[in-house]
Amino acid sequence: MDIFDKLFPPEEYARRVAEVKRRMQAAGFDLILCQDPANMCWLTGFDGWSFYVPQCVLVHVDAAHPVWFGRAQDAKSARITTDLPDADIVPFSERLVHHPEEHPYDELAALIRARGWGKARIGVEMDAHYYTARCHQHLVKGLPEATFSNNADLVNWARLVKSPAEIGLMREAGAICTAAIERATEVMAAGVPQQEVIAAVLERLTLGAPGVGGDYAAIVPLMPVGEGTSTPHLTWTDKPLPDNVLAMLEIAGARRRYHAPLTRTFHIGPPPQAMRDLAKVVVEGVDAGLEMARPGKTAEEVEAAWQAVLRRNGLSKESRVGYSIGLAYPPDWGERTVSLRPGDRTVLEEGMCFHIQSGLWLQDFGVAISESFVVGASGGERLCNAPRDLIVV
Numbered sequence: 001m002d003i004f005d006k007l008f009p010p011e012e013y014a015r016r017v018a019e020v021k022r023r024m025q026a027a028g029f030d031l032i033l034c035q036d037p038a039n040m041c042w043l044t045g046f047d048g049w050s051f052y053v054p055q056c057v058l059v060h061v062d063a064a065h066p067v068w069f070g071r072a073q074d075a076k077s078a079r080i081t082t083d084l085p086d087a088d089i090v091p092f093s094e095r096l097v098h099h100p101e102e103h104p105y106d107e108l109a110a111l112i113r114a115r116g117w118g119k120a121r122i123g124v125e126m127d128a129h130y131y132t133a134r135c136h137q138h139l140v141k142g143l144p145e146a147t148f149s150n151n152a153d154l155v156n157w158a159r160l161v162k163s164p165a166e167i168g169l170m171r172e173a174g175a176i177c178t179a180a181i182e183r184a185t186e187v188m189a190a191g192v193p194q195q196e197v198i199a200a201v202l203e204r205l206t207l208g209a210p211g212v213g214g215d216y217a218a219i220v221p222l223m224p225v226g227e228g229t230s231t232p233h234l235t236w237t238d239k240p241l242p243d244n245v246l247a248m249l250e251i252a253g254a255r256r257r258y259h260a261p262l263t264r265t266f267h268i269g270p271p272p273q274a275m276r277d278l279a280k281v282v283v284e285g286v287d288a289g290l291e292m293a294r295p296g297k298t299a300e301e302v303e304a305a306w307q308a309v310l311r312r313n314g315l316s317k318e319s320r321v322g323y324s325i326g327l328a329y330p331p332d333w334g335e336r337t338v339s340l341r342p343g344d345r346t347v348l349e350e351g352m353c354f355h356i357q358s359g360l361w362l363q364d365f366g367v368a369i370s371e372s373f374v375v376g377a378s379g380g381e382r383l384c385n386a387p388r389d390l391i392v393v
Contacts, residue, residue: 010083030120031060036128037329039155048077054104109142123151161351173260174383175209177253181386188393190243194236215254218333222250229366244269259333260383261355263370266391278367279390285309286358293380299344322356348375
């Protein structure tokens, strides 16, 4: 019995690796090390909750396959989730986990030397969440003849344009997210403890939508309440929801690690007109951004369309209004590539996916009604189908 359905055929991974090698050659790298779990998965299919220990996928321009390197007890995960040959699934010794002096990357350096790559020009993911200073220190010490530099998120950028199959997964994630927003609307009410709302949301995100099960998301549900809505990244508490108050919910549907985030703002009881008006401005701004999100336009043009609506209404937003999304693992569902902000002149292509995080956080309260979308010929196509207004419960 198969216990794991591989997402893509070997030919798709071979195509991705070939594209990465092309980018490596253009950037002057012989070898890159990818410790970002999303990059590891995108290159090989590897999937497991093992990113809390050192691990990586190596890509050498002359090697037939990538090499998975990780904890010994996780090597079986690599055999289950990837099509890599056994010779390219290389475990490090279990005794090195949280060792006070030695480090798994000592054995990684030995592996690189054994493969004849000890003098390589090596690109590492300097800004990846799990590539620690200690990883780098032990790797550099173990490869004194190699040349190291930041690979500038080379694989992240290769992931930017999604295939039709990837977009299909993103749409399924959007359906899951929509179902979770609907469930939140059903259970959110004055007097309900906040954790009960979150429990219902997490249940729906996991159960998924008709025909598609949900996965864990890269970020937990965020739910600031009351004055907390004036800042975006607060989670829930065990306090009951008050009457006559704002609550903001930011979640993502996840389908086989592909994410569709969404934020909606709720008001318990009749909302003041100022809040209704702000919500309408936010939605109008999002619509302007979606209209601009066509192939050939730039990321900063999408942001400018949003800002133009804000300016007409005497408002502004200093932080970026959005970012690219796709395959993701904790702690973030963003791809760390394109940002919808001034100065980002990345030209949009059909198949790129973004979260336009249209929140406005004022002094005492905030409103956010965001959208995940895929760039299409006629503009940004929404991945979710939740109500697009201040939701009154």
